[in-house]
Amino acid sequence: MSPYALSPGEWQAFWLSLDVAARSVFFSLPVAILVAWVLARRRFLGRTFVDAFVHLPLVLPPVVVGYFLLLLFGTRGPIGGWLKSTFDLQLVFTTAGAALATAVMSFPLVVRAIRLSIENIDPGLEDVARTLGARAFDRFLSVTLPLMAPGILVGAVVAFSASLGEFGAVITFASNIPGETQTVPLALYTALQTPNGDVAAARLAVLSVVLGLAGLLTSEWIARVLRRRYGR
Amino acid sequence: MLEFQATVRRGTLDLGVEFSAPAPGVTALFGRSGAGKSTVVALLAGLLTPERGRIVIGDQTLFDSARGINMPTEERAIACVFQDARLFPHLDVRGNLRYGRQRVRDRPAPINEDEVIEMLGLARLLERRAHQLSGGEKQRVSLGRALLAQPRLLLLDEPLASLDAARREEVLPYLERLRDEIRIPIVYVSHAFDEVLRLAEHVVLLEHGGVLASGPVAQICLEPALHAIAGEGVMGSVLEGDVVGYEIDEGLATVKCGELMLRVAVPAAPRERLRIFVPAGDVVIALNEVKDVSTRNVLPVEIVHLEPLEGSVLLHLDVRGRALLARVTHSAVRELGLAEDVQCYALVKAVAAQGRRIERRTEPRPGLGQSAGAG
16 A cells, blocks of 8 residues: 555544534534624623633643533533433534534634624624614624625634644543544544554644645635625 | 704713704705714714704604604614715625615605616616725715615715815716705705805704804805804805896806896806805905996995904895895905995906706606605
Protein backbone atom coordinates (compact mmCIF):
# COMPACT_ATOMS: atom_id res chain seq x y z
CA MET A 1 0.00 0.00 0.00
CA SER A 2 1.26 3.44 -0.91
CA PRO A 3 2.49 5.44 2.08
CA TYR A 4 0.49 8.40 0.73
CA ALA A 5 -2.90 6.68 0.76
CA LEU A 6 -5.13 7.02 3.80
CA SER A 7 -5.91 3.81 5.62
CA PRO A 8 -9.59 2.85 6.22
CA GLY A 9 -9.20 3.95 9.84
CA GLU A 10 -7.88 7.34 8.75
CA TRP A 11 -10.73 7.74 6.27
CA GLN A 12 -13.10 6.99 9.10
CA ALA A 13 -11.45 9.74 11.19
CA PHE A 14 -11.74 12.11 8.23
CA TRP A 15 -15.48 11.52 7.69
CA LEU A 16 -16.09 11.61 11.41
CA SER A 17 -14.32 14.99 11.62
CA LEU A 18 -16.63 16.38 8.94
CA ASP A 19 -19.64 14.89 10.71
CA VAL A 20 -18.66 16.37 14.09
CA ALA A 21 -17.85 19.78 12.59
CA ALA A 22 -21.11 19.91 10.62
CA ARG A 23 -23.22 19.00 13.65
CA SER A 24 -21.35 21.47 15.82
CA VAL A 25 -21.92 24.37 13.39
CA PHE A 26 -25.55 23.40 12.78
CA PHE A 27 -26.43 23.53 16.46
CA SER A 28 -24.26 26.44 17.55
CA LEU A 29 -25.23 28.80 14.71
CA PRO A 30 -28.77 29.77 15.82
CA VAL A 31 -27.56 30.35 19.38
CA ALA A 32 -24.58 32.34 18.11
CA ILE A 33 -26.86 34.57 15.96
CA LEU A 34 -29.05 35.30 18.96
CA VAL A 35 -26.13 35.98 21.31
CA ALA A 36 -24.35 38.13 18.71
CA TRP A 37 -27.50 40.18 18.13
CA VAL A 38 -28.09 40.67 21.84
CA LEU A 39 -24.47 41.71 22.41
CA ALA A 40 -24.47 44.07 19.41
CA ARG A 41 -27.85 45.72 19.80
CA ARG A 42 -29.00 45.44 23.41
CA ARG A 43 -27.74 47.41 26.36
CA PHE A 44 -28.33 45.59 29.62
CA LEU A 45 -26.75 45.12 32.99
CA GLY A 46 -24.03 42.46 32.86
CA ARG A 47 -23.47 42.74 29.11
CA THR A 48 -19.72 42.97 29.60
CA PHE A 49 -19.83 39.83 31.73
CA VAL A 50 -21.84 37.91 29.12
CA ASP A 51 -19.41 39.12 26.47
CA ALA A 52 -16.43 37.90 28.50
CA PHE A 53 -18.14 34.59 29.30
CA VAL A 54 -18.79 33.93 25.59
CA HIS A 55 -15.15 34.54 24.85
CA LEU A 56 -13.85 32.31 27.70
CA PRO A 57 -13.19 29.24 25.51
CA LEU A 58 -10.72 31.34 23.49
CA VAL A 59 -8.49 31.89 26.52
CA LEU A 60 -9.14 28.81 28.67
CA PRO A 61 -7.08 25.64 28.19
CA PRO A 62 -9.38 23.33 26.15
CA VAL A 63 -8.97 20.65 28.76
CA VAL A 64 -10.61 22.96 31.29
CA VAL A 65 -13.58 23.44 28.98
CA GLY A 66 -13.78 19.66 28.58
CA TYR A 67 -13.68 19.26 32.33
CA PHE A 68 -16.57 21.66 32.88
CA LEU A 69 -18.53 19.92 30.15
CA LEU A 70 -17.97 16.64 31.98
CA LEU A 71 -19.26 18.22 35.18
CA LEU A 72 -22.37 19.63 33.49
CA PHE A 73 -23.13 17.06 30.79
CA GLY A 74 -21.69 13.90 32.36
CA THR A 75 -24.28 11.19 33.06
CA ARG A 76 -24.38 12.31 36.70
CA GLY A 77 -24.12 16.05 35.88
CA PRO A 78 -27.16 18.34 36.27
CA ILE A 79 -27.83 18.65 32.53
CA GLY A 80 -26.38 15.32 31.40
CA GLY A 81 -28.37 13.46 34.06
CA TRP A 82 -31.57 15.14 32.98
CA LEU A 83 -30.93 14.41 29.30
CA LYS A 84 -30.22 10.77 30.18
CA SER A 85 -33.33 10.28 32.29
CA THR A 86 -35.70 12.29 30.06
CA PHE A 87 -34.52 11.54 26.50
CA ASP A 88 -32.16 8.61 27.14
CA LEU A 89 -29.55 10.82 25.48
CA GLN A 90 -25.92 10.40 26.40
CA LEU A 91 -23.31 12.92 25.33
CA VAL A 92 -20.18 11.61 26.99
CA PHE A 93 -18.19 9.21 24.72
CA THR A 94 -20.49 9.89 21.73
CA THR A 95 -20.23 11.72 18.40
CA ALA A 96 -22.87 14.16 19.64
CA GLY A 97 -20.71 14.85 22.66
CA ALA A 98 -17.69 15.53 20.45
CA ALA A 99 -19.85 17.94 18.45
CA LEU A 100 -20.92 19.69 21.68
CA ALA A 101 -17.31 20.10 22.78
CA THR A 102 -16.22 21.54 19.42
CA ALA A 103 -19.30 23.79 19.32
CA VAL A 104 -18.45 25.32 22.68
CA MET A 105 -14.83 25.83 21.63
CA SER A 106 -15.67 27.48 18.30
CA PHE A 107 -18.62 29.48 19.65
CA PRO A 108 -16.66 32.70 20.32
CA LEU A 109 -15.35 32.71 16.73
CA VAL A 110 -18.87 32.51 15.29
CA VAL A 111 -20.26 35.13 17.67
CA ARG A 112 -17.41 37.49 16.82
CA ALA A 113 -17.89 37.19 13.06
CA ILE A 114 -21.67 37.65 13.26
CA ARG A 115 -21.46 40.47 15.75
CA LEU A 116 -19.08 42.41 13.52
CA SER A 117 -21.48 42.11 10.63
CA ILE A 118 -24.40 43.34 12.80
CA GLU A 119 -22.41 46.32 13.99
CA ASN A 120 -21.80 47.20 10.34
CA ILE A 121 -25.53 47.44 9.64
CA ASP A 122 -26.81 51.03 9.62
CA PRO A 123 -29.55 51.12 12.30
CA GLY A 124 -31.20 53.72 10.05
CA LEU A 125 -32.19 50.90 7.71
CA GLU A 126 -34.16 49.24 10.48
CA ASP A 127 -35.82 52.60 11.25
CA VAL A 128 -36.83 52.93 7.62
CA ALA A 129 -38.27 49.43 7.69
CA ARG A 130 -40.30 50.46 10.75
CA THR A 131 -41.70 53.55 9.05
CA LEU A 132 -42.64 51.33 6.10
CA GLY A 133 -44.73 49.15 8.39
CA ALA A 134 -42.41 46.28 9.33
CA ARG A 135 -42.79 44.98 12.88
CA ALA A 136 -39.85 43.78 14.98
CA PHE A 137 -39.65 40.15 13.87
CA ASP A 138 -40.46 41.03 10.25
CA ARG A 139 -37.69 43.66 10.37
CA PHE A 140 -35.24 41.11 11.68
CA LEU A 141 -36.09 38.62 8.94
CA SER A 142 -36.35 41.07 6.05
CA VAL A 143 -33.54 43.51 6.84
CA THR A 144 -31.23 42.52 9.69
CA LEU A 145 -30.80 38.84 8.86
CA PRO A 146 -30.04 39.28 5.13
CA LEU A 147 -27.52 41.99 5.98
CA MET A 148 -25.97 39.72 8.62
CA ALA A 149 -25.71 36.88 6.11
CA PRO A 150 -22.08 37.57 5.15
CA GLY A 151 -21.03 37.42 8.81
CA ILE A 152 -23.08 34.32 9.43
CA LEU A 153 -21.60 32.48 6.45
CA VAL A 154 -18.05 33.50 7.22
CA GLY A 155 -18.55 32.65 10.88
CA ALA A 156 -19.95 29.25 9.97
CA VAL A 157 -17.03 28.37 7.69
CA VAL A 158 -14.45 29.54 10.23
CA ALA A 159 -16.22 27.58 12.97
CA PHE A 160 -16.38 24.50 10.75
CA SER A 161 -12.64 24.67 10.06
CA ALA A 162 -11.82 25.28 13.70
CA SER A 163 -14.09 22.37 14.72
CA LEU A 164 -12.13 20.01 12.48
CA GLY A 165 -9.04 20.72 14.54
CA GLU A 166 -10.44 20.75 18.06
CA PHE A 167 -8.51 18.37 20.30
CA GLY A 168 -8.36 19.07 24.03
CA ALA A 169 -12.01 19.56 24.81
CA VAL A 170 -13.05 16.60 22.66
CA ILE A 171 -10.61 14.11 24.17
CA THR A 172 -11.46 15.28 27.69
CA PHE A 173 -15.22 15.22 27.32
CA ALA A 174 -15.86 12.60 24.61
CA SER A 175 -12.71 10.50 24.87
CA ASN A 176 -10.82 8.95 21.92
CA ILE A 177 -13.02 6.21 20.51
CA PRO A 178 -12.38 5.19 16.88
CA GLY A 179 -15.50 5.55 14.75
CA GLU A 180 -17.28 7.42 17.54
CA THR A 181 -15.22 10.38 18.74
CA GLN A 182 -11.81 9.88 17.15
CA THR A 183 -11.53 12.85 14.78
CA VAL A 184 -8.43 13.61 12.67
CA PRO A 185 -6.41 15.36 15.42
CA LEU A 186 -7.24 12.58 17.86
CA ALA A 187 -6.23 9.95 15.31
CA LEU A 188 -3.00 11.87 14.77
CA TYR A 189 -2.37 11.83 18.51
CA THR A 190 -3.02 8.09 18.64
CA ALA A 191 -0.67 7.50 15.69
CA LEU A 192 2.09 9.37 17.50
CA GLN A 193 1.60 7.10 20.52
CA THR A 194 1.80 3.98 18.34
CA PRO A 195 5.20 2.39 17.42
CA ASN A 196 5.92 3.00 13.68
CA GLY A 197 2.94 5.36 13.52
CA ASP A 198 4.95 8.32 12.22
CA VAL A 199 3.99 7.82 8.55
CA ALA A 200 0.32 7.75 9.47
CA ALA A 201 0.86 10.81 11.66
CA ALA A 202 2.45 12.67 8.75
CA ARG A 203 -0.50 11.78 6.48
CA LEU A 204 -3.00 13.02 9.05
CA ALA A 205 -1.01 16.20 9.63
CA VAL A 206 -1.01 16.97 5.90
CA LEU A 207 -4.74 16.22 5.80
CA SER A 208 -5.30 18.72 8.62
CA VAL A 209 -3.36 21.39 6.77
CA VAL A 210 -5.36 20.78 3.58
CA LEU A 211 -8.68 20.93 5.46
CA GLY A 212 -7.69 24.09 7.32
CA LEU A 213 -6.55 25.85 4.16
CA ALA A 214 -9.70 24.82 2.31
CA GLY A 215 -11.83 26.28 5.10
CA LEU A 216 -9.98 29.59 5.25
CA LEU A 217 -9.99 30.02 1.46
CA THR A 218 -13.70 29.21 1.30
CA SER A 219 -14.56 31.81 3.92
CA GLU A 220 -12.46 34.42 2.10
CA TRP A 221 -14.17 33.56 -1.20
CA ILE A 222 -17.65 33.81 0.35
CA ALA A 223 -16.82 37.14 1.91
CA ARG A 224 -15.60 38.45 -1.44
CA VAL A 225 -18.66 37.27 -3.37
CA LEU A 226 -21.01 38.82 -0.83
CA ARG A 227 -19.10 42.10 -0.77
CA ARG A 228 -19.44 42.34 -4.52
CA ARG A 229 -23.14 41.53 -4.31
CA TYR A 230 -23.84 44.23 -1.72
CA GLY A 231 -21.39 46.65 -3.27
CA ARG A 232 -19.32 47.21 -0.17
CA MET B 1 -54.76 68.94 8.90
CA LEU B 2 -51.67 68.01 10.87
CA GLU B 3 -51.56 69.13 14.47
CA PHE B 4 -48.27 68.74 16.25
CA GLN B 5 -47.45 69.60 19.79
CA ALA B 6 -44.59 68.05 21.73
CA THR B 7 -42.06 68.71 24.42
CA VAL B 8 -38.99 66.58 24.88
CA ARG B 9 -35.51 66.99 26.29
CA ARG B 10 -32.80 65.41 24.19
CA GLY B 11 -29.18 66.01 25.10
CA THR B 12 -28.69 69.75 25.27
CA LEU B 13 -31.82 70.46 23.25
CA ASP B 14 -34.92 71.45 25.17
CA LEU B 15 -37.59 71.08 22.55
CA GLY B 16 -41.07 72.53 22.78
CA VAL B 17 -42.69 72.69 19.37
CA GLU B 18 -46.26 73.36 18.39
CA PHE B 19 -47.60 73.92 14.91
CA SER B 20 -50.43 72.96 12.66
CA ALA B 21 -50.16 72.38 8.95
CA PRO B 22 -52.74 72.18 6.19
CA ALA B 23 -53.33 68.85 4.53
CA PRO B 24 -52.92 68.19 1.70
CA GLY B 25 -50.09 70.55 0.98
CA VAL B 26 -46.38 70.96 1.62
CA THR B 27 -45.30 72.23 5.01
CA ALA B 28 -41.65 73.12 5.38
CA LEU B 29 -39.81 72.80 8.67
CA PHE B 30 -37.08 75.34 8.23
CA GLY B 31 -34.21 76.10 10.57
CA ARG B 32 -30.49 75.96 11.02
CA SER B 33 -28.82 72.70 11.97
CA GLY B 34 -29.35 72.05 15.66
CA ALA B 35 -32.68 73.89 15.65
CA GLY B 36 -34.52 70.65 16.39
CA LYS B 37 -35.72 69.67 12.93
CA SER B 38 -34.48 66.08 13.12
CA THR B 39 -36.01 65.71 16.56
CA VAL B 40 -39.40 66.81 15.22
CA VAL B 41 -38.99 64.26 12.42
CA ALA B 42 -38.23 61.49 14.91
CA LEU B 43 -41.20 62.53 17.07
CA LEU B 44 -43.56 62.59 14.10
CA ALA B 45 -42.37 59.21 12.83
CA GLY B 46 -42.63 57.74 16.32
CA LEU B 47 -38.94 56.89 16.51
CA LEU B 48 -38.79 59.14 19.57
CA THR B 49 -41.49 59.55 22.20
CA PRO B 50 -42.33 63.03 23.51
CA GLU B 51 -42.56 63.62 27.23
CA ARG B 52 -45.81 65.45 26.66
CA GLY B 53 -47.72 66.31 23.57
CA ARG B 54 -50.30 65.50 20.95
CA ILE B 55 -49.88 64.53 17.31
CA VAL B 56 -52.97 64.31 15.13
CA ILE B 57 -53.30 63.82 11.38
CA GLY B 58 -56.83 64.36 10.12
CA ASP B 59 -59.05 62.40 12.52
CA GLN B 60 -56.30 59.98 13.51
CA THR B 61 -54.53 60.57 16.82
CA LEU B 62 -50.97 59.25 16.63
CA PHE B 63 -49.86 60.41 20.02
CA ASP B 64 -51.59 61.94 23.01
CA SER B 65 -49.83 61.90 26.35
CA ALA B 66 -53.00 63.03 28.15
CA ARG B 67 -55.00 60.08 26.80
CA GLY B 68 -52.10 57.63 26.89
CA ILE B 69 -52.10 57.09 23.13
CA ASN B 70 -48.81 56.24 21.42
CA MET B 71 -49.23 54.56 18.07
CA PRO B 72 -46.10 52.59 17.17
CA THR B 73 -44.05 53.75 14.20
CA GLU B 74 -45.01 50.77 12.07
CA GLU B 75 -48.72 51.66 12.33
CA ARG B 76 -48.42 55.41 11.85
CA ALA B 77 -48.17 55.21 8.06
CA ILE B 78 -45.76 58.11 7.95
CA ALA B 79 -43.32 57.26 5.20
CA CYS B 80 -39.93 58.93 5.37
CA VAL B 81 -37.26 59.92 2.90
CA PHE B 82 -33.99 60.64 4.66
CA GLN B 83 -30.97 62.63 3.59
CA ASP B 84 -28.98 59.41 3.07
CA ALA B 85 -31.75 57.61 1.07
CA ARG B 86 -31.30 54.45 3.18
CA LEU B 87 -32.11 51.99 0.44
CA PHE B 88 -31.90 48.34 1.43
CA PRO B 89 -28.58 47.15 -0.03
CA HIS B 90 -29.68 43.51 -0.26
CA LEU B 91 -32.66 44.33 -2.49
CA ASP B 92 -32.78 45.72 -6.00
CA VAL B 93 -34.75 48.86 -6.83
CA ARG B 94 -37.96 46.90 -7.42
CA GLY B 95 -37.52 45.09 -4.12
CA ASN B 96 -37.03 48.40 -2.36
CA LEU B 97 -40.10 49.93 -4.00
CA ARG B 98 -42.26 46.98 -2.96
CA TYR B 99 -40.99 46.72 0.62
CA GLY B 100 -43.58 49.05 2.13
CA ARG B 101 -46.38 48.05 -0.22
CA GLN B 102 -46.05 44.41 0.82
CA ARG B 103 -46.59 45.38 4.43
CA VAL B 104 -49.81 47.36 4.08
CA ARG B 105 -51.89 44.83 2.20
CA ASP B 106 -54.87 45.46 4.45
CA ARG B 107 -54.99 49.18 3.58
CA PRO B 108 -56.49 50.64 0.41
CA ALA B 109 -53.75 51.29 -2.15
CA PRO B 110 -54.60 54.33 -4.24
CA ILE B 111 -50.96 54.78 -5.24
CA ASN B 112 -50.10 52.41 -7.99
CA GLU B 113 -46.64 51.00 -8.66
CA ASP B 114 -46.63 51.68 -12.40
CA GLU B 115 -47.67 55.29 -11.88
CA VAL B 116 -44.93 55.87 -9.33
CA ILE B 117 -42.32 54.28 -11.59
CA GLU B 118 -43.46 56.53 -14.42
CA MET B 119 -43.73 59.67 -12.30
CA LEU B 120 -40.24 59.29 -10.80
CA GLY B 121 -38.62 57.98 -13.98
CA LEU B 122 -37.50 54.69 -12.42
CA ALA B 123 -38.31 52.30 -15.27
CA ARG B 124 -34.69 51.81 -16.31
CA LEU B 125 -33.39 51.36 -12.76
CA LEU B 126 -35.61 48.53 -11.53
CA GLU B 127 -33.02 45.76 -11.70
CA ARG B 128 -30.23 47.81 -10.14
CA ARG B 129 -28.95 47.73 -6.62
CA ALA B 130 -28.41 50.77 -4.41
CA HIS B 131 -24.67 50.93 -5.01
CA GLN B 132 -25.26 51.14 -8.76
CA LEU B 133 -27.34 54.33 -8.44
CA SER B 134 -26.31 57.98 -8.36
CA GLY B 135 -27.24 60.12 -5.36
CA GLY B 136 -30.20 61.64 -7.20
CA GLU B 137 -31.45 58.27 -8.38
CA LYS B 138 -31.23 56.89 -4.85
CA GLN B 139 -33.44 59.70 -3.59
CA ARG B 140 -35.98 59.11 -6.35
CA VAL B 141 -36.14 55.40 -5.45
CA SER B 142 -36.46 56.33 -1.79
CA LEU B 143 -39.36 58.65 -2.67
CA GLY B 144 -41.05 55.91 -4.66
CA ARG B 145 -40.63 53.42 -1.84
CA ALA B 146 -42.19 55.89 0.61
CA LEU B 147 -45.14 56.65 -1.70
CA LEU B 148 -45.91 53.00 -2.33
CA ALA B 149 -46.22 52.37 1.41
CA GLN B 150 -49.54 54.27 0.98
CA PRO B 151 -48.72 56.77 3.73
CA ARG B 152 -51.08 59.25 5.32
CA LEU B 153 -48.13 61.66 5.54
CA LEU B 154 -44.91 61.92 3.60
CA LEU B 155 -41.97 63.07 5.68
CA LEU B 156 -39.00 64.33 3.67
CA ASP B 157 -36.01 64.94 5.95
CA GLU B 158 -33.45 67.04 4.04
CA PRO B 159 -33.78 64.83 0.97
CA LEU B 160 -31.50 67.05 -1.11
CA ALA B 161 -28.94 68.03 1.50
CA SER B 162 -26.31 65.47 0.54
CA LEU B 163 -26.59 66.12 -3.20
CA ASP B 164 -24.46 68.52 -5.23
CA ALA B 165 -26.12 71.41 -7.08
CA ALA B 166 -26.56 69.47 -10.34
CA ARG B 167 -28.14 66.46 -8.61
CA ARG B 168 -30.39 68.76 -6.60
CA GLU B 169 -31.70 70.30 -9.80
CA GLU B 170 -32.26 66.80 -11.12
CA VAL B 171 -34.44 65.77 -8.17
CA LEU B 172 -36.32 69.04 -7.51
CA PRO B 173 -38.62 68.76 -10.57
CA TYR B 174 -39.68 65.31 -9.36
CA LEU B 175 -40.54 66.76 -5.96
CA GLU B 176 -42.56 69.53 -7.61
CA ARG B 177 -44.38 66.93 -9.65
CA LEU B 178 -45.07 64.94 -6.51
CA ARG B 179 -46.47 68.01 -4.80
CA ASP B 180 -48.74 68.74 -7.73
CA GLU B 181 -50.00 65.24 -8.40
CA ILE B 182 -50.23 63.53 -5.03
CA ARG B 183 -52.85 64.50 -2.50
CA ILE B 184 -50.86 63.29 0.51
CA PRO B 185 -49.73 65.98 2.94
CA ILE B 186 -45.98 66.45 2.86
CA VAL B 187 -43.70 67.69 5.62
CA TYR B 188 -40.48 68.93 4.07
CA VAL B 189 -37.50 69.49 6.36
CA SER B 190 -34.76 71.73 5.05
CA HIS B 191 -32.12 74.25 5.94
CA ALA B 192 -32.02 75.62 2.37
CA PHE B 193 -34.62 78.35 1.97
CA ASP B 194 -34.54 78.26 -1.84
CA GLU B 195 -35.94 74.71 -1.65
CA VAL B 196 -38.62 75.90 0.74
CA LEU B 197 -39.52 78.72 -1.66
CA ARG B 198 -39.85 76.28 -4.52
CA LEU B 199 -41.82 73.56 -2.79
CA ALA B 200 -43.65 74.67 0.31
CA GLU B 201 -46.94 76.45 0.88
CA HIS B 202 -46.63 76.66 4.63
CA VAL B 203 -43.48 77.24 6.68
CA VAL B 204 -42.66 76.47 10.30
CA LEU B 205 -39.59 78.39 11.40
CA LEU B 206 -37.58 76.50 14.05
CA GLU B 207 -34.77 77.79 16.22
CA HIS B 208 -33.28 76.48 19.51
CA GLY B 209 -35.96 73.82 19.80
CA GLY B 210 -38.89 76.20 19.48
CA VAL B 211 -41.15 77.68 16.83
CA LEU B 212 -40.27 81.27 15.92
CA ALA B 213 -42.99 81.70 13.37
CA SER B 214 -45.38 79.64 11.31
CA GLY B 215 -47.58 80.51 8.37
CA PRO B 216 -47.89 80.72 4.59
CA VAL B 217 -44.61 81.19 2.71
CA ALA B 218 -45.43 84.74 1.65
CA GLN B 219 -46.05 85.73 5.25
CA ILE B 220 -42.95 83.98 6.64
CA CYS B 221 -40.78 85.79 4.09
CA LEU B 222 -41.63 89.04 5.87
CA GLU B 223 -40.57 87.73 9.28
CA PRO B 224 -37.54 89.42 10.82
CA ALA B 225 -36.85 86.06 12.50
CA LEU B 226 -36.31 84.47 9.10
CA HIS B 227 -34.02 87.28 8.03
CA ALA B 228 -31.91 86.68 11.13
CA ILE B 229 -31.67 82.94 10.46
CA ALA B 230 -31.47 82.60 6.71
CA GLY B 231 -29.36 85.64 5.84
CA GLU B 232 -29.45 88.17 3.04
CA GLY B 233 -29.60 85.65 0.23
CA VAL B 234 -33.22 84.78 0.90
CA MET B 235 -34.54 88.21 1.82
CA GLY B 236 -37.35 88.95 -0.51
CA SER B 237 -41.05 88.81 -0.92
CA VAL B 238 -43.31 86.16 -2.34
CA LEU B 239 -46.23 87.11 -4.55
CA GLU B 240 -48.60 84.53 -5.90
CA GLY B 241 -50.88 85.07 -8.82
CA ASP B 242 -52.34 83.82 -12.08
CA VAL B 243 -50.70 84.34 -15.44
CA VAL B 244 -53.03 86.57 -17.45
CA GLY B 245 -50.78 87.17 -20.41
CA TYR B 246 -47.62 85.85 -21.95
CA GLU B 247 -45.64 87.44 -24.77
CA ILE B 248 -43.69 84.58 -26.28
CA ASP B 249 -41.41 86.85 -28.35
CA GLU B 250 -40.51 88.89 -25.30
CA GLY B 251 -40.43 85.98 -22.87
CA LEU B 252 -42.44 88.18 -20.56
CA ALA B 253 -45.35 87.00 -18.46
CA THR B 254 -47.96 89.24 -16.88
CA VAL B 255 -49.13 87.95 -13.55
CA LYS B 256 -52.15 89.18 -11.67
CA CYS B 257 -51.62 89.12 -7.91
CA GLY B 258 -54.87 90.48 -6.58
CA GLU B 259 -54.98 94.13 -7.62
CA LEU B 260 -51.34 94.07 -8.63
CA MET B 261 -50.09 93.37 -12.14
CA LEU B 262 -46.49 92.22 -12.28
CA ARG B 263 -44.42 91.58 -15.39
CA VAL B 264 -41.79 88.89 -14.98
CA ALA B 265 -39.35 87.22 -17.35
CA VAL B 266 -40.44 83.70 -16.56
CA PRO B 267 -41.58 81.04 -19.02
CA ALA B 268 -45.25 80.45 -18.30
CA ALA B 269 -48.57 79.61 -19.88
CA PRO B 270 -51.80 81.56 -19.47
CA ARG B 271 -53.98 80.55 -16.50
CA GLU B 272 -51.03 78.95 -14.71
CA ARG B 273 -50.52 79.93 -11.13
CA LEU B 274 -47.08 81.32 -10.38
CA ARG B 275 -45.20 82.01 -7.22
CA ILE B 276 -42.88 84.92 -7.75
CA PHE B 277 -39.98 85.63 -5.49
CA VAL B 278 -38.68 89.19 -5.65
CA PRO B 279 -35.25 89.48 -3.96
CA ALA B 280 -35.25 92.50 -1.66
CA GLY B 281 -31.84 93.57 -2.93
CA ASP B 282 -33.16 93.85 -6.49
CA VAL B 283 -35.89 96.38 -5.69
CA VAL B 284 -35.04 100.02 -6.38
CA ILE B 285 -36.87 102.83 -4.55
CA ALA B 286 -37.63 106.12 -6.29
CA LEU B 287 -39.49 109.09 -4.87
CA ASN B 288 -40.99 110.03 -8.25
CA GLU B 289 -42.47 107.90 -10.97
CA VAL B 290 -39.72 107.33 -13.51
CA LYS B 291 -40.67 106.74 -17.15
CA ASP B 292 -37.48 106.22 -19.10
CA VAL B 293 -36.14 103.28 -17.17
CA SER B 294 -35.43 99.67 -18.14
CA THR B 295 -37.27 98.05 -15.25
CA ARG B 296 -40.59 96.64 -16.44
CA ASN B 297 -42.38 97.26 -13.17
CA VAL B 298 -42.73 100.70 -11.63
CA LEU B 299 -45.08 100.22 -8.74
CA PRO B 300 -46.61 102.86 -6.48
CA VAL B 301 -45.97 101.79 -2.91
CA GLU B 302 -46.31 102.96 0.64
CA ILE B 303 -43.68 102.29 3.28
CA VAL B 304 -45.26 100.30 6.11
CA HIS B 305 -42.31 99.58 8.29
CA LEU B 306 -38.52 99.93 8.39
CA GLU B 307 -36.55 96.93 9.62
CA PRO B 308 -32.95 97.91 10.38
CA LEU B 309 -30.39 95.25 9.51
CA GLU B 310 -26.64 95.22 9.79
CA GLY B 311 -25.39 97.60 7.09
CA SER B 312 -28.77 98.06 5.43
CA VAL B 313 -32.45 98.66 6.01
CA LEU B 314 -35.25 96.38 4.93
CA LEU B 315 -38.28 98.39 3.80
CA HIS B 316 -41.62 96.65 4.19
CA LEU B 317 -43.79 98.10 1.44
CA ASP B 318 -47.46 97.89 0.64
CA VAL B 319 -48.27 97.63 -3.03
CA ARG B 320 -52.01 97.44 -3.71
CA GLY B 321 -52.53 95.39 -0.57
CA ARG B 322 -49.57 93.09 -1.18
CA ALA B 323 -46.34 93.10 0.79
CA LEU B 324 -43.05 93.83 -0.95
CA LEU B 325 -39.58 93.99 0.58
CA ALA B 326 -36.80 96.30 -0.54
CA ARG B 327 -33.32 96.38 0.91
CA VAL B 328 -31.63 99.77 0.78
CA THR B 329 -28.68 101.44 2.47
CA HIS B 330 -28.92 103.62 5.56
CA SER B 331 -27.71 106.58 3.52
CA ALA B 332 -30.50 106.10 0.97
CA VAL B 333 -33.03 106.12 3.80
CA ARG B 334 -31.53 109.36 5.14
CA GLU B 335 -31.14 111.20 1.84
CA LEU B 336 -34.54 110.24 0.42
CA GLY B 337 -36.22 110.77 3.76
CA LEU B 338 -37.74 107.27 3.72
CA ALA B 339 -40.00 106.74 6.69
CA GLU B 340 -43.26 105.05 7.58
CA ASP B 341 -46.28 106.16 5.52
CA VAL B 342 -44.07 107.72 2.82
CA GLN B 343 -45.48 107.21 -0.69
CA CYS B 344 -42.87 106.26 -3.29
CA TYR B 345 -42.23 103.94 -6.22
CA ALA B 346 -40.67 100.50 -6.26
CA LEU B 347 -38.81 99.50 -9.41
CA VAL B 348 -38.74 95.75 -9.95
CA LYS B 349 -36.75 94.30 -12.82
CA ALA B 350 -38.66 91.62 -14.71
CA VAL B 351 -35.48 89.53 -14.96
CA ALA B 352 -34.74 89.74 -11.24
CA ALA B 353 -38.02 88.17 -10.23
CA GLN B 354 -37.89 84.40 -9.94
CA GLY B 355 -41.07 82.61 -10.85
CA ARG B 356 -42.15 79.06 -10.30
CA ARG B 357 -45.28 77.29 -11.30
CA ILE B 358 -46.90 76.23 -8.06
CA GLU B 359 -49.99 74.44 -9.13
CA ARG B 360 -51.12 72.64 -12.20
CA ARG B 361 -54.33 73.85 -13.62
CA THR B 362 -55.11 70.31 -14.66
CA GLU B 363 -56.90 68.16 -12.10
CA PRO B 364 -54.74 65.81 -10.01
CA ARG B 365 -54.75 62.29 -11.36
CA PRO B 366 -57.83 60.43 -10.16
CA GLY B 367 -55.85 57.45 -8.88
CA LEU B 368 -53.33 59.21 -6.75
CA GLY B 369 -53.80 59.49 -3.05
CA GLN B 370 -57.47 60.26 -2.64
CA SER B 371 -58.13 58.21 0.44
CA ALA B 372 -54.90 59.34 2.04
CA GLY B 373 -55.87 62.97 1.49
CA ALA B 374 -59.17 62.41 3.19
CA GLY B 375 -57.52 60.84 6.25
